[in-house]
Amino acid sequence: MLEIKNIYSGYDGIDIIKDVSVTVNRGENLCIVGPNGCGKSTLLKSIANIIDYRGSIKIDGKEMSSMDRKYLATKVGLMSQISQIYFPYTVYDTVAFGRYPYLKGVFSDLSIEDKNIVIENIKKVNLYELKDKMISELSGGQLQRVFLARIFAQNPDIILLDEPTNHLDLKHQIELLENLNSWAKQNNKIVIGVLHDLNLVQYFADNVLMMNKGQAISYGSSKDVLNESLLKEIYGLDIKNFMLEILKRWEVV
Structure with missing residues (x-):
């Protein structure tokens, strides 16, 4: 509540x-x-x-x-209005940021479970074919769906x-x-x-x-x-x- x-x-x-x-x-x-x-x-x-x-x-x-x-x-996860992209990460890397609150240390790698969650949520927003594409190359609508997938991955x-x-x-x-x-x-x-x-x-x-x-x-x-x-x-x-x-x-x- x-x-x-x-x-x-x-x-x-x-x-x-x-x-x-x-x-x-x-x-x-x-x-x-x-x-x-x-x-x-x-x-x-x-x-x-x-x-x-x-x-x-x-x-x-x-x-x-x-x-x-x-x-x-x-x-709590916040998805704000899109303004400007400063770093050209891939779709996969951007969605993977959603799992970082669950890592045990700053330099920890994503577990197999984390990686599966990332892929699952990329598929959920119908962007799996673009998972290796730089987000700076996406349309506004595609980028919005990437950020939604990141929020879902954050859970x-x-x-x-x-x-x-x-x-x-x-x-x-x-x-x-x-x-x-x-x-x-x-x-x-x-x-x-x-x-x-x-x-x-x-x-x-x-x-x-x-x-x-x-x-x-x-x-x-x-x-x-x-x-x-x-x-x-x-x-x-x-x-x-x-x-x-x-x-x-x-x-x-």
Whole structure:
């Protein structure tokens, strides 16, 4: 279980996240939604203990800030938005980094079991034929799948995803979300993802956290949170009727 209570966090002494509390159970997929700049990514970084926070974030009753970095890496994995690649590792080597928290020493080699896990997860994202290719030569969509495979190889209790469907076509967006859903349910894990596409949120989420101006506005099922009046208030747009109008155009085609 992940318990977040009265969290404040931000940058340069300015709070972006303000008094956010939420509980996420094992086996649950939580989607965080809200307009740009509302604090979604900052909340993920707080959960990953990348930035300092005030309040409490506990995994199975243990405070996140008390964990050393190596142990934390076996508990939480963060996949951020792709920015820039600095080192030309192969697909295999990149995914293999996910196993390093489990090595007994800094200079230890991967075990046969570790190597099998790496290959298994490269296959899971349909990149086995490219395992020896440099990641600097991949498309954005392929690179996103490499980083997903690395997270799966890391096998944390919680996967945090910041706009994970960026750079992916529709087919691979759905495959990625289905992989994450299966991973969470089969392994009794937690997935928390920031998504902008509310159709994908409806498809993927067990529960939804809506944020605005750094605060938690609503939490619950997608049916309860993504209601017409709240969406219009937060986004300044009648999203439901807009989507229904688009659906009518599909019916004509």
